[in-house]
Amino acid sequence: MIQETxxxxxxLLADDSEEDADLTxxxxxxxxxxxHVVHFYDxxxxxxxxxxxxxxxxxxxxxLDLDMPKTHGLEVLRKMKxxxxxxxxxVVVMSGCSDEGVIKQTYELGVNGFVRKHTQFxxxxxxxxxxxxxxxxxxxxxxxxxxxxx
Amino acid sequence: MLSEVxxxxxxxxxxxxxxxxxxIFFSYRNMSQLRNVTLEVTHTHDVLFRIEEIYSQLLExxxxxxxxxxxxxxxxDEAKLAGIETIYxxxxxxxxxxxxxxxxxxxxxxxxxxxxxxxALSQDIVNxxxxxxxxxxxxxxxxRGKRLTDAIKRIAGEMKNDERDLLNGxxxxxxxxxxxxxxxxxxxxxxxxxxxxxxVYIIRARVQxxxxxxxxxxxxxxxxxxLYDNAPCGYHSVDGDGNFIEINNTLLSWLGYSKDEVLxxxxxSDFLSENEKEVFLxxxxxFKAEGVASSxxxxxxxxxxxxxxxxxxxxxxxxxxxGFVKDRATIFDISLRKEAEDxxxxxxxxxxxxxxxxxxxxxxxLRSIDSYTKIIxxxxxxxxxxxxxxxxxxxxxxxxxxxxxxxxxxxxxxxGRKELIKSxxxxxxxxxxxxxxxxxxxxxxxxxxxxQIDLDAWGxxxxxxxxxxxLISNAVKxxxxxxxxxxxxxxxxxxxxxxxxxxxxxxxxDMAYYDKLFGVFQRLHSSREYDGTxxxxxxxxxxxxxxxxxxxxxSQPNQGSTFYFSLPLKD
Numbered sequence: 001m002i003q004e005t006x007x008x009x010x011x012l013l014a015d016d017s018e019e020d021a022d023l024t025x026x027x028x029x030x031x032x033x034x035x036h037v038v039h040f041y042d043x044x045x046x047x048x049x050x051x052x053x054x055x056x057x058x059x060x061x062x063x064l065d066l067d068m069p070k071t072h073g074l075e076v077l078r079k080m081k082x083x084x085x086x087x088x089x090x091v092v093v094m095s096g097c098s099d100e101g102v103i104k105q106t107y108e109l110g111v112n113g114f115v116r117k118h119t120q121f122x123x124x125x126x127x128x129x130x131x132x133x134x135x136x137x138x139x140x141x142x143x144x145x146x147x148x149x150x
Numbered sequence: 151m152l153s154e155v156x157x158x159x160x161x162x163x164x165x166x167x168x169x170x171x172x173x174i175f176f177s178y179r180n181m182s183q184l185r186n187v188t189l190e191v192t193h194t195h196d197v198l199f200r201i202e203e204i205y206s207q208l209l210e211x212x213x214x215x216x217x218x219x220x221x222x223x224x225x226x227d228e229a230k231l232a233g234i235e236t237i238y239x240x241x242x243x244x245x246x247x248x249x250x251x252x253x254x255x256x257x258x259x260x261x262x263x264x265x266x267x268x269x270a271l272s273q274d275i276v277n278x279x280x281x282x283x284x285x286x287x288x289x290x291x292x293x294r295g296k297r298l299t300d301a302i303k304r305i306a307g308e309m310k311n312d313e314r315d316l317l318n319g320x321x322x323x324x325x326x327x328x329x330x331x332x333x334x335x336x337x338x339x340x341x342x343x344x345x346x347x348x349x350v351y352i353i354r355a356r357v358q359x360x361x362x363x364x365x366x367x368x369x370x371x372x373x374x375x376x377l378y379d380n381a382p383c384g385y386h387s388v389d390g391d392g393n394f395i396e397i398n399n400t401l402l403s404w405l406g407y408s409k410d411e412v413l414x415x416x417x418x419s420d421f422l423s424e425n426e427k428e429v430f431l432x433x434x435x436x437f438k439a440e441g442v443a444s445s446x447x448x449x450x451x452x453x454x455x456x457x458x459x460x461x462x463x464x465x466x467x468x469x470x471x472x473g474f475v476k477d478r479a480t481i482f483d484i485s486l487r488k489e490a491e492d493x494x495x496x497x498x499x500x501x502x503x504x505x506x507x508x509x510x511x512x513x514x515x516l517r518s519i520d521s522y523t524k525i526i527x528x529x530x531x532x533x534x535x536x537x538x539x540x541x542x543x544x545x546x547x548x549x550x551x552x553x554x555x556x557x558x559x560x561x562x563x564x565x566g567r568k569e570l571i572k573s574x575x576x577x578x579x580x581x582x583x584x585x586x587x588x589x590x591x592x593x594x595x596x597x598x599x600x601x602q603i604d605l606d607a608w609g610x611x612x613x614x615x616x617x618x619x620x621l622i623s624n625a626v627k628x629x630x631x632x633x634x635x636x637x638x639x640x641x642x643x644x645x646x647x648x649x650x651x652x653x654x655x656x657x658x659x660d661m662a663y664y665d666k667l668f669g670v671f672q673r674l675h676s677s678r679e680y681d682g683t684x685x686x687x688x689x690x691x692x693x694x695x696x697x698x699x700x701x702x703x704x705s706q707p708n709q710g711s712t713f714y715f716s717l718p719l720k721d
Contacts (some may be wrong), residue, residue, distance in 0.1 A: 019518040026525075096513045119513050119553040121521035 010036035010056070011136065014046040014076065015065040015094075020117065024063065024094075027125050033132035034060065043071030047079055050086060058143055059089060061135040066095045066102065074105060081110035088142045090135055155356050162349035166342050173338045180331045187324045193247060194317040200244040201306045204261075207237045208268065208302065212295075215272045219279050227276070234269055241265070254312060261305045268298040384460070384481030387467075390474045392418045392434055401481055406453035421450045423457070438474045441466040447484070459488045498567060505563045512556050520549045551677075558685035561616075562670065565692050570610035574720060577650055578603040580611065581639055584618040590626065597626070597635040605641040605648045608720040613693045620686040621652050621713050627680055628711070629656035647699065647718040655710040667703060690715075 011034050015021045018041075025037045038059070040046040046062075049055060062080070066073035073093060080086045092113035093106050103114050115131055118124040211233040218226035241262055248254040275291050378385055384401030388394055394412050402409060405421065418434075419427045426448055437443045443464040449457045464479035527534075527542045534542065581601055585591045591599045607614065622637070629635040638653040659667070659674045666672040670688040694701040694715045705711035 017514050017518075019522070020514065023518070023521050096511075096517075117513070117517060119516045119520060119556075120550065121517070121524040124517060124521060 008036050009034065009060050009136075010038055012046065012050075012059045012062040012089075013037050013039045014041075014043060014062070014068065014073070015039070016041050016068040017065070020065070023121075023124070024128055027128040028132050028136070031129050031132055033129070033136045042068045043073060043076040045070075046076060047071060050080070051083075060139075061131075062089055062091045063131070064091055064093050066093060066097065066106075074109065077106060077109045077111060090139060090141055092131055092135060094131075155352060159349055159352055159356075162345050162352070166345045166349070169338050169342050169345070173335060173342075176331055176334060180328065183324060183327060187320065190317060190320055194313050197244065197247050197313045198310055200240045200247065201310055204237055204240045204244070204265065205303070205306050207233045207240070208265065208299070211237070211269065211272060212299075215276060218276060230272070237265060237269070251316075254309060257305055257309050257312070261302065261309065264298055264302045264305060268295070268302060271295055271298060384483075386479050386481070387476045388418050388479070389476055390438065392430070394418070395476055404452070404458065404481075404483060405450065422448060423451065437464065437477070438466060441468070443477075443479075450481075459484050501563065502567070505560055508556065508560065513553070516549050516553050516556070520546065520553070523549070551683075555683045555685070558683045558689070562685055562689045562692065565613060565616075565689060565696070568613065570613065570696060572609050572720075573611060574606055574608050575611055577605065577607040577614075577641065577648075578639075580607070580615060581618055581622075584615055584622060588619065588622060588626075590622065597637065600636070600638045603639050603641045603650060605643060605650070607648060607650070607717050609697050609717050613696075617690050617693050617715070618652075620690045624686060624713075625652055625654035625656065625711075627682070628658070628675075629654050630680075632656055644716060646716050649714055649716045651712055651714040653710060653712040658705040658707050658709050658711050660707050661705060664703070668701065 011028070013021055013024060015024070021037075021039045025039070028034050028037065038049075040049065064073050064076060073095070077091060077093070080089065080091060087110070090112040091110075092115060093111050094115045094117050095102065096117045098116040106114055113131070113135070115127050118127060211230050214226045214230035214233060217223065218230065241258075245255075245258060245262075248258055271291065271294055275295075278291070379399040381398065381400060384404060385396070385398040386394060386401055387396040393414060394416055395414065397409060397412055399409075402412065405412075407416075419430050422430055430448070433443070433446070443462065446462045446464075448460050448462060450460050451457050461482045461484050462479055464477045466477050467475045469475050523542055523545050527539070527546075578601055581603060585599060585601075590597055625637045626635060629637070632655060636655045639651070640653070641648060641650045643649070657675075657680075663674050666674065668687050668691040669684075671684040672688070673682060673684040675682075691701050694717075698718045699716040701713065701715040703711055703713045
């Protein structure tokens with residue numbers, strides 16, 4: 001699952017739906033926004049990786065689904081944003097639910113963006129491309145610059 | 151203050167008293183009259199007796215004179231002199247008795263004169279008999295004697311008659327006055343009796359009324375006490391320190407204590423947990439100053455250590471100088487309400503979880519279907535013929551429809567849970583803004599919009615926006631097959647509040663199916679004719695009902711429809 005490509009920028013993706021993950025990656029790659037996508041099926045797997053010694057620092061972005069088995073997206077967010085080293089990694093939540101309360105919770109935990117997964121492919125595609133254009137091509141965050149220089 | 155009845159009693163007694171005094175007065179007068187009459191009778195008998203006596207003494211003198219003339223016995227002369235003395239004594243007495251009576255006095259004077267003459271004549275006869283005899287004078291003497299005696303007899307008779315007449319006259323007068331007195335006496339007696347009967351009747355009625363009133367008050371007081379003690383809510387009063395001074399049976403049974411254990415022995419805070427004790431003490435002083443505590447919730451401690459939730463309302467009682475005396479408090483056991491609230495909360499949470507899972511779990515596969523089908527259609531375009539393309543489009547159309555259904559359903563459930571934030575605003579402007587948002591109106595020659603709403607609304611603007619959105623899209627949708635779309639908006643006031651309506655001139659519907667109009671997933675037209683999920687009107691109704699209003703419609707096939715909804719005014 002984890003593609004070890006030491007020197008290339010990469011995206012962390014956590015989504016229990018294989019199709020959603022596949023579509024996301026497909027759109028991003030089709031838009032030439034990223035090549036390396038590291039996908040986890042649940043929050044636990046993601047956290048295991050992020051807090052392991054093999055974690056490759058400075059992913060461009062974590063695209064996080066909320067409803068996942070074992071560890072919920074909100075829990076992942078809490079752990080990431082509560083950690084001194086990992087809190088600067090941008091996290092954009094992509095969820096099928098756009099409930100006001102849920103959105104508020106993610107922002108209280110320090111999310112960097114919230115995107116609703118649209119049912120219609122055209123809109124879904126458009127949203128993913130918007131996210132990619134900004135977070136993968138435009139954005140900088142602390143420590144990221146050095147990593148890109150490598 | 152004297153009551154009307156008391157006044158009557160007093161007046162009755164006063165009247166009886168006055169009548170009694172009058173009766174006594176008349177009795178006294180009558181008695182003295184009777185005494186006077188008795189004296190008069192004695193007087194008359196005395197007068198008659200004296201006259202008789204004088205007359206008989208006169209005859210006695212005459213017979214003594216004759217005796218002396220025959221026998222020349224000195225004793226006759228002495229007896230005659232004694233008789234004369236007696237006559238004068240009687241005459242003196244008679245004069246005194248007659249007193250002021252003019253006629254009698256005249257007669258008396260005549261009588262006295264005649265008697266004197268008669269006595270003088272007798273003396274002359276005696277003197278003559280002692281002197282030498284003169285026969286002629288003897289006859290003369292006896293004639294004069296007889297004339298005088300006759301005159302005396304006549305005068306005495308007149309005097310006696312007069313005296314008797316006088317007495318009879320007085321007796322008649324007295325009898326008449328007696329009769330009057332007895333009539334008056336009987337009449338007064340009757341009146342006094344009647345007054346007494348009347349007064350006794352009033353007093354009796356008064357006493358009975360008082361007994362009845364006391365009875366009524368006792369029953370009332372029992373009823374009130376029963377209501378206080380056994381009402382289905384707790385009543386109690388505490389003094390300025392929070393100690394119980396009154397408590398009803400209902401509250402006692404809830405708490406599990408007896409009245410003796412609580413009254414003047416326990417404080418309200420004794421029934422609270424440590425945390426709530428502080429809340430109570432903090433608020434009690436404020437309550438004493440403000441006088442009202444409304445809907446304060448506490449958890450009350452029973453004797454057995456268990457607790458139950460209550461709601462407390464209280465008002466303060468102050469004395470004349472504004473000092474706090476006690477409170478009057480009601481307590482409702484809200485265990486059932488709490489349970490219901492918990493259950494409602496639980497159900498709401500379940501509903502939320504369900505909605506969330508619907509939104510997430512149903513959308514995810516749809517996204518896959520839609521996305522992969524589109525990828526196929528794009529990337530494998532060359533490999534499909536026309537029929538293949540049509541089939542793919544059908545899949546896409548249905549997935550889109552399902553997505554819309556899910557979205558509408560979610561909206562529907564969300565509106566039920568959403569809290570309304572009400573404000574007052576211009577409905578005309580809201581409709582205007584919805585029309586602009588939907589790009590209907592000014593620049594669209596195919597649609598005639600006539601917004602005549604002139605009443606303001608009181609409600610939640612965001613959900614009412616959705617109401618108009620749904621109603622306007624329906625009006626547009628069902629007018630799409632008529633050459634020109636005409637939509638009228640209006641409003642009017644009604645006892646139930648303000649009523650707003652939207653009228654189109656479209657296809658309309660058959661009122662026979664009216665009961666299906668506002669049902670979820672109920673449609674009066676097939677989706678082939680007019681696209682739709684059947685949620686829009688159900689959602690609209692749900693919003694209006696939540697506002698406390700009503701929604702209804704009128705229509706005829708091919709004549710257009712009018713949808714009305716009412717919103718209550720701000721209370």
